Amino acid sequence: MQFAANISFHILFPTITIALGWALMGFKLAYNRTKNEAWMDAYRLWVKVFALSFAMGVVSGITMSFQFGTNWPGFMEKVGNIAGPLLAYEVLTAFFLEAVFLGIMLFGFNRVPGWVHTLATFLVAAGTTLSAFWIIVLNSWMQTPAGYEIRGGVVHATDWGAILLNPSMPYRLTHMLLASALTVSFLIAGMSAWRWLKDGGGEGVQRTLKAAVYAAALLIPVQIFVGDQHGLNTLEHQPQKVAAMEANWETQAHTPLILFAIPDEKVRTNHLEVAIPSGASLILKHEAAGVVPGLNDYRGNHPPVAPLFWGFRIMVGLGVLMLALSWFAAWTIRRRGVAGMPRWLARALVAMTFSGWAATLAGWYVTEIGRQPWLVTGVLKTADAVGPVGSAMVASSLTLYLAVYVVLLAAYVAVLYRLARLGKAAPEATPMFPIPGVAPGPAEPLAEGAKP
Template structure:
């Protein structure tokens, strides 16, 4: 049906499933920490707006957590079904790292998730806050192990190869490989920003509809502080990550820049826009700024950035894809910085909650964090090609020996099931958000009788029960 060979169908299938999956952990990572902050502020100030926001966003967190677990299991199975060559070659490293993620992060999250979601009126305040913090810590630990495994594929070290298989000889070097610190910071900060803009857009939606409450205002205010402070920090982390990539994966940088040749003695320009052509080895309609590429990537005006023609054709990433995916990510990052600055100016003018143009801008930027994460992952993963483990194992050598018919059927099945199941989950989450936080919904007096009568048995049922009650109260 797709008129592609089994290899490319396997790549598309993994890209499709990972793109769906990464949305949910990204929101979960940031929102878990947000919930910990909300509960900490409530314990410190006893301002019930924080308590109401905690109960409202804990429902959204539960839905995201559930969908993230389900979509993550599918990805784990694909390593064995579609990429058996990779599992055979590098499984002695990636297998233990993913196991550590389960034994530490996932068990920590699962162990305290029930107390966090259903223990508000059943345990003490201190214990409940501790459970929320442990869930937040679990999401960060999960990010740690996943990024350690993925970063090793980009900058492998601490290994030896015996009989065609990777054997770890220094686990500290394996985990703390050269790209890991930058990628961990970049991804974690991106998750915080994705959650912040998701929350800000929810607040803007309600304010535009005249649902102006103290809790809604706190949602927007906290998110705008996050955008103001963290967006510039993310840009600095991205710059450091770029310098690290230039050192260890120069072909990826050349593809990102759409840069093909280095005339002798000339600094490298920055190509703002263009259409890279892999066949003709040029970037059509290039809009360039002289020497700026050298300044950004080497922090000098005379050093040159490696060009794509410096590498054999077989070792070049697809510049057409990563050129634009990087610019989408970077462009959205600049808009985040701009939005944070505008928010500060309006805050000083006491117009943060009244400017409808600004609120529409915030609403439009709601999905920007998730889109930027997806664009960043496309940039880093496609930019590593044609290697699945940099300079050690080519992607084509890692795929399982399936036929085109099998891969076509499985890809179609994934598309249908994912859009059906996760589409329903997304719609359900949007229904919860449209209801918004209600004053007093976290009040124990309003919850005790109901919770005793109808204790939910799974995380998503907590959100479902509250949604039904909200609808019934109208």
């Protein structure tokens, strides 16, 4: 529970920074092409959101990293020869790349040539994606380990190519990158709609709102397709996880798709079940008579059913809601423009501002709880990796973590809406992040190729 609290808080912020870096790159390229100050207004606002999210991700990530040693010493003792290098590569490549060029991106806007600032924005965005790559490689390897052997009770790498491209990695990486893009699309759309409701917003608000809605409308069908492929891959390599997601107890043909039920692990059945006949077979086997494995084939070696069953439905339900809202909003904006958008639609976008967070957490719980009772599937059980930490210590530190996280999360959301509310309140000549004692540069960034 303590580690779940830490990783749940941490994942919120990389989910934003991964895609927001590329959104900033898009804003900057649009400004470079058109010289329309509206795009620069959007950049100035959202680069502050990026900086805040990046800082929160770093701090919460440090806390999470410490717990590998304090609470889970068996993890590194058993698989450290693989997990250690992958975590080190993430720091040495992605994190250093982000940290080095983030300063130029934030503070060099009026102090370096325009092309240097654009390059810095690109490298920071690339760094966030590279960071996601290394972390997803490790997590995927824990789900579907490959390219290793066990000698003396310790895991050793035998094929780094197989480790990097383990069976589930391409699906998980693509699914996570799209989840980040959708999270950012609805975040930008929701905050922009909130500003539009308050004062009509400026041209920058309308442009970002339109871009975010169109991006969401394009990405959500792709995410649904990738999610389906990811599910088929999971069925192949972790069938007990899929069985728990579907609350399917018996291996059978014509397996129904359960829309609603109350799974009961004690008696191994479902109560109040509402199902579509043969629906699960059609989705998972692409034929009505397809045989889908059931949980009773994996007694003692399958994850808890209820968290996966409900988590999966929350994720899918939010995905369907994202699809319906983004498509309708895109159709409305295309016909009537942002200015002609009905206020109820803008309020709906505001209500969905953080829907990406909820969907990501639900999907992450399905992924992580679905691996239980294994920490590394078939290699290391969770119970064998935990350290001898007293329950009183865990309970007290968990309480402290939760209290701090609630305060930080509330402050984070409050700052986001404060930034959105201020809009262009600051003078145009003020840099995005003023440096004390340093005079601000010109209002416009230097032209591409110009001398500073």
